Amino acid sequence: MLLSSDADSLRSDLRARLPKILPNRLGVAVSGGGDSVALMHLLHEIAQAEGIELRAATVDHGLRAASADEAQTVAEHAGRLGILHDTLCWRGWDQIGNLQDHARQARYSLLTNWARDQDITAIALGHTADDQAETVLMRLGRAAGVTGLSAMSAMRSQDGIQLLRPLLDVTRQRLRNYLTEIDVSWIEDPSNQDARFDRIKARKALQDLEPVGITPEVLVRVAENLAQAREALAVFAQESARKIASVSHGDVVLDRAGFGELPDEIQRRILVGAVLWIAGAGYPPRRTAVEQATKAVLTGQAGSIGGCLLVPKGNKAWICREFRVIEGLAAPIGERWDGRWVMSGPKAKTAEIRGLGEDGLLQLPDWRATGRPRLALKSSPAIWQGEDLLAAPLAGHPNGWRAELTSDWPEFHASLLSH
Known part of the structure; x- marks a missing residue:
């Protein structure tokens, strides 16, 4: 049983991961699972203490018969805490492609649109240390680099909304212990037992790796170390780009000679950054596509990547919208x-x-x-x-x-x- 002092410590740990000054109206995404329900309760206590308004939203993906009832359960739970709640419905699955990827993108789109409509500037998400560790393990299996292995960031912006992950160093079990102590139930999503999904495979692998010291807490520290390396590389990439890249009416123009003198990783960051800046926020292009595009820039060849064109012109390479x-x-x-x-x-x-x-x-x-x-x-x-x-x-x-x-x-x- 979790002692009340640990509940206080949990709330303190969460608050330390949030911005020093919270917005007057804060959103929280609540699926009904233990992680997000615990987050809603902890944020409710913080919101009351600091005089801010907390609002909750649940995304109903419509993929299971029980999803609508589960969203209603969350709404009732939020209501008992005096928190205004909205259910956001997604019915866009066309049976094509990666279901979890489509659902994730739809979830973020629905949440950020909801936040703008409700004049909410930040949304808290219930990702935990276990989620972070599973993400690191999955990306390791894909031979990810520094950015990929630094996994999820504690704070990032999407479509003008701040996404906050204040539980990245808190384990799933600790949150469930907290809910048990305060006598609050949660919903167990049956898909969390479905071994067809990579994340569930990673969850099982983590259990097998624990005897050799590879635990969620260790992988979270690895991700944090790599996040520091990522930030240093980003600064170097920015300084390099100021010397060899200019902007012309929404296009990015690279000096090919200067670009060629940069380390491979910095070349990749500048190229990917230009593509994402022109085409809009989204997932970075695959590494193979980036390698091909980098070669095209260096050799003065034409190419395309991520909705953009590479257009050679003299000693320059233009990156423009396709x-x-x-x-x-x-x-x-x-x-x-x-x-x-x-x-x-x-x-x-x-x-x-x-x-x-x-x-x-x-x-x-x-x-x-x-x-x-x-x-x-x-x-x-x-x-x-x-x-x-x-x-x-x-x-x-x-x-x-x-x-x-x-x-x-x-x-x-x-x-x-x-x-």
Whole structure:
């Protein structure tokens, strides 16, 4: 039985992992499992003590018959604590690809959208030391590098929302002991026993490795050590990028000679950082794709990676948006296009924002005067009225219009510290 002094210690440990000043309204994701239920209770105590509002959300993936009832159970549990709760439903599984990966991406998207709608700037997640250790073990099996083996970060930003993981050094068993002490039950997800999933295999492997001293606590320390190495490499990558990489109207331009003098790991970080900055937040490209793209930059060859094109031009390599990805993408005037562009100019009620494309370039005989590669211009934002091109600010035809990156889009070099 957990002593009350350890419950106090648990709450203190969790608080130390949270930002020093909490937002006035904090979100918590609660699946109904022991980890997230314990997190909700601990945060409830902290919220009451510090005078902040706590709100809870449960993602119902709709993959099991009992999921709706479980979400309702969480809602009732939160209600007894006086916490407002919302159930977020996902019905997007098309039976194609990796189920757990699709579900994870959908979960984060639903949670961050919910947070914005509720004026919540940060969401606490219930990942534990065991989750961290399992992640390290799975990534070890994939021959991951420093970034992969540093596993989950205690804090990161997604779609403008801070995701907090204050339980990464707390074991699953310690949280269940806490719930038992305060007489609170939780839901056991049957998928946690399904050996078809890699995470469950990793969980079993950890049990087998414990006799040789490889425990969740040890792997958490390994991840923390590698996280420090990751941060140092990120700083070096940022400093290097300031010397050999520049930004031109939303594209990243590399000096190939300077790029070639950098260590392989720094080359990889700058290239991946540029792709993620241009294409938007997401999972980094696979290592094989990065290796091929790096070789293309060094040898002055064309290529593609992660929704971006590599375009050689003299002693430079341009990294720009791939037109194929944004072809057919349209947005009304006043809304963002391709996630990062906003256009401002004369009133044009029936106009819309689309990619310039080949059709647009044919209407701009002087596009070469911009000095930018044709492929980079093709994917730049333009104002269209039907088939008529009204403006293409980045292609030398502003016609009273301006194209700018959205105010919340990070500066490229600064963004390298977050990858």
